[in-house]
Amino acid sequence: MGSEAPKSVVIHVTGFKKFNVFATNPTETLVSDLRSYIEKTGLPPGVSLGSCTILETAGDGALATLYKVLEASVSSENKSSSKEVVWLHMGLNGGASKFAIERQAVNEATFSCPDELGWQPKRLPIVPEDGGLTRTRETVCPINTILEFVKNIKGCDATISDDAGRFVCNYVYYHSLRFAEEKGHRSLFVHVPPFSRINEETQKQFMAALLEAIALSC
Numbered sequence: 718m719g720s721e722a723p724k725s726v727v728i729h730v731t732g733f734k735k736f737n738v739f740a741t742n743p744t745e746t747l748v749s750d751l752r753s754y755i756e757k758t759g760l761p762p763g764v765s766l767g768s769c770t771i772l773e774t775a776g777d778g779a780l781a782t783l784y785k786v787l788e789a790s791v792s793s794e795n796k797s798s799s800k801e802v803v804w805l806h807m808g809l810n811g812g813a814s815k816f817a818i819e820r821q822a823v824n825e826a827t828f829s830c831p832d833e834l835g836w837q838p839k840r841l842p843i844v845p846e847d848g849g850l851t852r853t854r855e856t857v858c859p860i861n862t863i864l865e866f867v868k869n870i871k872g873c874d875a876t877i878s879d880d881a882g883r884f885v886c887n888y889v890y891y892h893s894l895r896f897a898e899e900k901g902h903r904s905l906f907v908h909v910p911p912f913s914r915i916n917e918e919t920q921k922q923f924m925a926a927l928l929e930a931i932a933l934s935c
Contacts, residue, residue, distance in 0.1 A: 731807065806905070
């Protein structure tokens, strides 16, 4: 019996457009520039960067684009055992001073302010058929291993978070985790600070380290 070939890994990335007082969302810059940055820094063998998509900073308003790019990653070759598909979602935490790797999302939409398309739900289930507001979905990505790599090996100021909030980031993450479970993919959400807290170049270095950590952990 021959040994199986190692899996290749494709990582798809999303960010968000402007949000509230942040006319330029750092995740829009990071994701928009990611491909050219990675061309210079490189990725481990067997790893490729898939789609890089910018979403509306909105709940339901982001879903059409989100599901379009999620569905685009599903093909006959993705269903084979030779490819690992990972969805990496980047969002802004305006009050943060370090990177936060999110462990889970909660089936609750309670927006503290209207999203960028004017929607402001209060205590609504994100997916009603999933049950109540306390239902959670956790990433299957080995986040402790990922944190160890980006923090202790690459020197990034990062932590693990158990609370992605109840706003748009949590809303998108919950849908992505649900989709990933159905399709046999992986999904991960990471919050970043504003560029005023951690500058753009350092955040781009973190993105490169994060992609490497995800690839190695797969």
